[in-house]
Amino acid sequence: xxxxxxxxGLVIWxxxxxxxxxxxxxxxxxxxxMGAVEQRNxxxxxxxxxxxxxxxxxxxxxxKRQETMAAAQAEQIKIMKESQDLxxxxxxxxxxxxxxxxxxxxADARLKIEKEQAEAMAQIKNEVIALSVDIAEKLLQRExxxxxxxxxxIEQLLKNNPxxxxx
Amino acid sequence: MRNVLKHSILILFLALLTLTPxxxxxxxxxxxxxxxxxxxxxxxxxxxxxYCFHITEIHEHPVCVWLPVIVKCKDGGSWHCFSSxxxxxxxxxxxxxxxxxxxxxxxxxxxxxxxxxxxxKADGSLSRPFDISFTKNAFGIFLVVIFLxxxxxxxxxxxxxxxxxxxxxxxxxxxxxxxxxxxxxxRPNIPDKKVKKFAPYxxxxxxxxxxxxxxxxxxxxxxxANVTGNLSITVxxxxxxxxxxxxxxxxxxxxxxxxPDVPIFLKAFPLxxxxxxxxxxxxxxxxxxxxxxxxLAGHIVIMVLMALIFIIGxxxxxxxxGVMSIVSIxxxxxxxxxELLVAYIQAYVFTILSSLFIGxxxxxxxxx
Numbered sequence: 001x002x003x004x005x006x007x008x009g010l011v012i013w014x015x016x017x018x019x020x021x022x023x024x025x026x027x028x029x030x031x032x033x034m035g036a037v038e039q040r041n042x043x044x045x046x047x048x049x050x051x052x053x054x055x056x057x058x059x060x061x062x063x064k065r066q067e068t069m070a071a072a073q074a075e076q077i078k079i080m081k082e083s084q085d086l087x088x089x090x091x092x093x094x095x096x097x098x099x100x101x102x103x104x105x106x107a108d109a110r111l112k113i114e115k116e117q118a119e120a121m122a123q124i125k126n127e128v129i130a131l132s133v134d135i136a137e138k139l140l141q142r143e144x145x146x147x148x149x150x151x152x153x154i155e156q157l158l159k160n161n162p163x164x165x166x167x
Numbered sequence: 168m169r170n171v172l173k174h175s176i177l178i179l180f181l182a183l184l185t186l187t188p189x190x191x192x193x194x195x196x197x198x199x200x201x202x203x204x205x206x207x208x209x210x211x212x213x214x215x216x217x218y219c220f221h222i223t224e225i226h227e228h229p230v231c232v233w234l235p236v237i238v239k240c241k242d243g244g245s246w247h248c249f250s251s252x253x254x255x256x257x258x259x260x261x262x263x264x265x266x267x268x269x270x271x272x273x274x275x276x277x278x279x280x281x282x283x284x285x286x287x288k289a290d291g292s293l294s295r296p297f298d299i300s301f302t303k304n305a306f307g308i309f310l311v312v313i314f315l316x317x318x319x320x321x322x323x324x325x326x327x328x329x330x331x332x333x334x335x336x337x338x339x340x341x342x343x344x345x346x347x348x349x350x351x352x353x354r355p356n357i358p359d360k361k362v363k364k365f366a367p368y369x370x371x372x373x374x375x376x377x378x379x380x381x382x383x384x385x386x387x388x389x390x391x392a393n394v395t396g397n398l399s400i401t402v403x404x405x406x407x408x409x410x411x412x413x414x415x416x417x418x419x420x421x422x423x424x425x426x427p428d429v430p431i432f433l434k435a436f437p438l439x440x441x442x443x444x445x446x447x448x449x450x451x452x453x454x455x456x457x458x459x460x461x462x463l464a465g466h467i468v469i470m471v472l473m474a475l476i477f478i479i480g481x482x483x484x485x486x487x488x489g490v491m492s493i494v495s496i497x498x499x500x501x502x503x504x505x506e507l508l509v510a511y512i513q514a515y516v517f518t519i520l521s522s523l524f525i526g527x528x529x530x531x532x533x534x535x
Binding site (some may be wrong): 008011031037 | 215308319320324349366375397400435
């Protein structure tokens with residue numbers, strides 16, 4: 001039957017048409033599409049790899065950061081503790097020093113007081129001695145018969161100003 | 168679904184009411200001269216090639232796209248080119264004279280050159296000129312070609328301009344289609360190194376067949392040409408596959424054909440080489456027939472279902488024809504759905520077998 005015989009004209013048209021579409025698509029169609037898709041695939045896998053590496057690096061950095069943080073915190077605690085110690089030590093020292101100072105001042109004061117006391121006592125002693133000598137002198141100068149009159153006179157002398165007496 | 172069923176039963180019942188013997192007889196008596204429905208010309212007229220693209224008929228006047236007729240007469244050797252309008256509208260017995268040569272289109276049920284343009288010689292004998300008319304199928308081929316170029320080239324251009332850009336939805340579709348074929352059909356059969364070399368041919372073949380099949384199923388202008396169901400088209404495709412298999416076949420492939428690993432008495436008297444050589448031809452031959460027969464059969468079944476309406480109508484009257492049309496429409500819908508599947512399957516089969524044959528001719532022996 002006619003249906004089962006290729007028609008030469010149609011064969012020629014088909015050959016021309018198919019070769020046209022084949023050549024055009026083989027030159028400007030499929031290689032572009034496949035090339036772009038492959039390029040993109042490569043790019044995506046590369047990017048994924050890079051992202052993975054970056055993630056790993058980031059994880060390292062994070063760990064480092066945490067370590068640094070921990071170290072810093074330990075340092076901080078240490079420093080704080082040290083300063084606390086220093087503080088207490090300083091306070092302690094200051095206290096001791098103050099106490100020593102105070103003690104010294106007190107001791108000095110006591111020494112001075114004792115000295116002044118001794119001086120005062122010596123002065124008093126001297127004055128008493130002088131007075132006694134004076135009185136005795138005066139007594140010796142006046143010969144009193146009467147005992148009562150003698151006492152009155154001592155009283156009178158004592159009542160008078162020692163300077164007066166001296167004079 | 169239930170509604171559809173109810174309605175069809177109702178229509179069937181009404182149609183049966185009109186089906187009375189008296190009416191049928193009366194009708195026949197009234198119009199005895201009415202042309203009998205010719206199923207063969209109807210079916211092969213629609214599935215075969217044609218010089219014009221028949222769109223429809225308005226008041227028995229055909230509405231066609233007239234395609235150019237290009238012929239070269241056998242003995243005279245002169246070229247003739249004219250619109251198919253002149254030969255398609257001829258009445259029976261008339262011929263069209265173009266520059267001294269008389270042509271007419273042989274009727275589809277004629278014994279000699281059915282449906283083809285024939286030259287009538289001066290002595291009344293018929294001769295078939297060398298015919299490269301741009302027929303309905305040639306039109307269909309170029310429609311597919313233009314569609315393929317218009318569909319794939321803009322995407323390729325976009326990829327070329329900026330390969331790294333985010334693909335648009337259209338590019339995504341192109342990519343998906345391309346890679347369905349590339350990863351599903353070509354890569355499994357062809358060695359990785361050779362994929363770049365053969366993929367363009369196989370991709371082009373796949374999409375050509377696939378879209379030609381689909382366009383063949385669309386029943387109105389400019390589609391509907393039975394492109395892949397025509398042996399002239401499949402013979403070209405098969406020849407190209409034959410070319411790609413054998414021209415690019417490697418040493419190992421040719422050695423297997425001409426000097427296979429069989430006892431010497433089988434190849435010295437060249438029995439095996441002859442069988443092997445024939446087998447290189449039978450493979451593409453099977454490809455050719457498979458595609459052609461599958462698509463043609465699908466079209467014929469659909470046309471037969473349509474023709475059944477008129478055959479039954481002609482035999483039992485319009486009422487029964489009406490009933491038949493309902494049945495036919497449902498079956499045609501089913502067939503068209505099946506043909507959609509076949510459109511893909513045949514493109515798939517042709518491409519997968521082509522890549523298998525090409526891949527086999529590229530196969531390198533692992534260790535020898």
